[in-house]
Amino acid sequence: MRNTDLGPAAHPTTSALSPYLRRRLLTEHEVVAAVRSALGERAAEKFTSEVFWRTYFKGHLETHPAGWSDTLALIAAGRERLDAEPGLRRAHAAAVEGRTGIDCFDAWARELVETNWLHNHARMWFASIWIFTLRLPWALGAAFFLRHLVDGDPASNTLSWRWVAGLHTRGKHYVARAENIRRYTAGRFDPAGLDENPHSLDEERPPRETALLAADAVPSGDVALLLHLDDLSPETLPIGGRVRCVAGLLAHADDAAEPVRAADRAAMRDGLERAASRFDCPIVPFADGWADGLPVVTPWAPIGPTASALQPGVLRIRRLWDEVAWPQSSRGFFRLRSAIPAVLDACAVPEHA
Ligand SMILES: Cc1cc2nc3c(=O)[nH]c(=O)nc-3n(C[C@H](O)[C@H](O)[C@H](O)COP(=O)(O)OP(=O)(O)OC[C@H]3O[C@@H](n4cnc5c(N)ncnc54)[C@H](O)[C@@H]3O)c2cc1C
Numbered sequence: 001m002r003n004t005d006l007g008p009a010a011h012p013t014t015s016a017l018s019p020y021l022r023r024r025l026l027t028e029h030e031v032v033a034a035v036r037s038a039l040g041e042r043a044a045e046k047f048t049s050e051v052f053w054r055t056y057f058k059g060h061l062e063t064h065p066a067g068w069s070d071t072l073a074l075i076a077a078g079r080e081r082l083d084a085e086p087g088l089r090r091a092h093a094a095a096v097e098g099r100t101g102i103d104c105f106d107a108w109a110r111e112l113v114e115t116n117w118l119h120n121h122a123r124m125w126f127a128s129i130w131i132f133t134l135r136l137p138w139a140l141g142a143a144f145f146l147r148h149l150v151d152g153d154p155a156s157n158t159l160s161w162r163w164v165a166g167l168h169t170r171g172k173h174y175v176a177r178a179e180n181i182r183r184y185t186a187g188r189f190d191p192a193g194l195d196e197n198p199h200s201l202d203e204e205r206p207p208r209e210t211a212l213l214a215a216d217a218v219p220s221g222d223v224a225l226l227l228h229l230d231d232l233s234p235e236t237l238p239i240g241g242r243v244r245c246v247a248g249l250l251a252h253a254d255d256a257a258e259p260v261r262a263a264d265r266a267a268m269r270d271g272l273e274r275a276a277s278r279f280d281c282p283i284v285p286f287a288d289g290w291a292d293g294l295p296v297v298t299p300w301a302p303i304g305p306t307a308s309a310l311q312p313g314v315l316r317i318r319r320l321w322d323e324v325a326w327p328q329s330s331r332g333f334f335r336l337r338s339a340i341p342a343v344l345d346a347c348a349v350p351e352h353a
Pocket residue numbers: 002014015016017018019021022050051052053054057118119120121123124127145146149151152153154156157158160161164
């Protein structure tokens with residue numbers, strides 16, 4: 001049933017774990033280990049590989065940082081076009097307000113804004129219709145998702161939109177077909193007017209691959225811990241020394257919708273409280289001098305708002321999961337998929353004390 005989108009009123013056909021995984025309230029490692037232990041390696045294979053898509057996209061963006069900076073530039077350029085071109089502005093407004101006349105698309109636009117969630121298949125169809133039928137700039141669609149999705153994630157979102165457009169795997173785009181939508185939405189929709197024979201998008205300068213930045217070594221003495229929205233599992237961080245205090249850096253996407261910000265705040269509160277209890281230390285407000293001269297340690301923040309907000313001098317440590325998987329993520333997914341057993345082996349022994 002994983003490909004079937006039964007709509008917001010039905011029980012989800014997938015795990016709906018991504019808001020937790022995105023903030024690492026649960027780690028990929030923890031979820032994969034639990035599912036493998038409950039179902040066995042073979043039965044858990046498909047789900048495990050889904051979780052590795054998240055890991056892959058993060059590793060891929062880390063090794064292609066222009067994939068993010070170029071997207072931000074395209075969003076800014078797209079917004080300028082909306083100001084300057086009334087026809088485009090009208091078409092964009094109709095899309096985000098669910099007034100295009102394409103039944104499924106309009107329902108998903110409203111569902112996204114009202115529930116902050118869309119099923120994976122609906123995300124694929126929606127992005128494809130946005131790009132190939134409505135012919136709207138893809139980066140503005142990615143921005144619309146990032147503003148409203150409760151699991152909004154720079155890597156998974158940007159690279160999925162690029163994948164649908166045929167920019168990630170060049171020339172291979174995803175085409176939304178009316179028959180496929182009818183079949184996998186349990187008869188809820190009967191879309192008309194889709195362009196089912198489009199060409200992929202192209203770009204002059206695809207993001208260049210760069211070397212993965214090295215993480216910092218963990219100091220062995222006392223530290224101050226800085227948590228952020230990309231990793232809220234302090235209990236399993238590989239911290240060598242004693243944590244004397246903890247603070248939280250709350251860096252949302254620029255125009256994140258209020259329900260997304262509220263979920264971020266709740267997640268941060270939860271992470272900070274667990275850190276205080278695990279390390280028996282106070283939570284201090286993130287303000288000048290909060291670390292009281294101690295070295296500040298933070299989990300690695302992948303490309304996105306938190307990484308941009310982090311000050312130099314903070315020691316950024318990386319989980320073994322990312323350290324092993326990300327170097328395998330610089331090309332296509334299948335290289336990482338073949339390396340899944342190696343990642344799981346490397347992470348078999350817990351890193352944390
Ligand atoms: C255009 C588009 C935009 C997307 N934007 C985001 C986003 O901003 N944030 C986000 O977290 N995901 C994004 N995704 C990926 C995917 O749709 C969601 O992670 C998934 O729908 C979450 O539902 P689930 O937790 O029930 O997934 P399950 O099917 O239960 O999968 C378990 C976990 O595997 C990972 N996963 C599954 N499918 C994917 C996938 N295609 N790509 C990456 N990871 C995956 C997620 O961590 C998910 O929680 C996007 C996909 C598309 C096509």
